Amino acid sequence: MMQMQKAGAACPTRTSRRSTVRVQAVAEMDRVSTNPNARPKPGVPEGTPKVLPQDLPSRPRRNRRSETFRSAMRESNLHPSNFILPLFIHEEGDKNQPISSMPGYYRLAYGKNVIDEVAEARSYGVNQVVIFPKTPDNLKTPTAQEAFNKNGLSQRTIRMLKDKFPDIEVYTDVALDPYNSDGHDGIVRDDGVILNDETVEYLCRQAVSQAEAGADCVSPSDMMDGRVGAIRRALDREGHTHVSIMSYTAKYASAFYGPFRDALASAPKPGQAHRVIPPNKKTYQMDPANYREALREIRADEAEGADIMMVKPGMPYLDVVRFMRDNSTLPVAVYHVSGEYAMLKAAAERGWLNEKEAAMEALMCFRRAGADLILTYYGKQAAKWMAGEN
Secondary structure: HHHHHHHHHHOOOOOOOOOOOOEHHHHHHHHHOOOOOOOOOOOOOOOOEEEOOOOOOHHHHHHOOOHHHHHHHOOOOOOOOEEEEOOOEEEEOOOOOOOOOOOOOOEEEEHHHHHHHHHHHHOOOEEEEEEOOOOHHHOOOOOOHHHHOOHHHHHHHHHHHHHOOOOOOOEEEEOOOOOOOOOOOOOOOOOOOOOOOOHHHHHHHHHHEEEHHHHOOEEOOOOOOOHHHHHHHHHHHHOOOOOOEEEEEEOOHHHHHHHHHHHHHOOOOEEEEEEOOOOOOOOOOEEOOOOOOOHHHHHHHHHOOOOOEEEEOOOOHHHHHHHHHOOOOOEEEEOOOOHHHHHHHHHHHHHOOOHHHHHHHHHHHHHOOOOOEEOOOOOOHHHHOOOOOO
């Protein structure tokens, strides 16, 4: 037994130099010399141990010591100029319509209400908007030809905004679902197949009509193959070489789009006896399980002439945002989608989150991941917070 004890006493204890804290006797610590001219040290709670400083070559907390220092060292910055504000527009009366699944957000009545909303956003530094029209059911058809009506709601809204605010950047949505009675981004064949090349033809007409109305950037969100190149050629052919394309490059078949589809009544519709209507968009939007597939879409959009590439949704796909940033020199956009907005609102309403802090953290993390532009329903509110308003 004695031999075992001696053996045990002889065994050295292996510890990390970085993590070792040498706790000294109080009497020994009291003997440590002090400079009588030094500033008094702040008090500590009774019972706090007296220790010698750890022998650490680096202390990262030194660079976090004050807001002034943190601001100077901050790697990512957020500004209202990074925001693109989505606008839902309707013509069903002259009142704004609340969207029940998006608390605090509205379908804006075409006309003065849209102008007022944009003017307020501009006053806080948000000078980019994207237009989403709510098309009346009587104008929806299986081929969605209202999408390229030169006097359609989207086209008239573009003209109105550019006439009132010539320097505003107006983005558009290029897809058929707001105008399609079947609720899909493309034309649906009777057996349920979403037609690709036929849809692209109408997307080109839609993009040209938006450019003619004054759009600065058209944004194909449909996920049809080859649509970016076809739209670029159509725009150039009609003399719109100055109009940009922001492609929804990596748009996933996500469960986070529900409130948006409520806002525009654009969800896929049930099939009929002689027609099959797919209940979801999984045959053309990306599988949420896929990461490497985004590279294929990135390469295609770059080759076809995209000016900006987007990831949608945002928070659940930050890895894809980073992947896009690391694999392209083009500007990167991210869509902070309606479901993400609704979750933050719901948690804040229940007192589970500080809405301002959580929303601003979410927006900053998009920038940290590599996004240059953020489409967000918090655009105007975030800009107000940044200006010091509640």
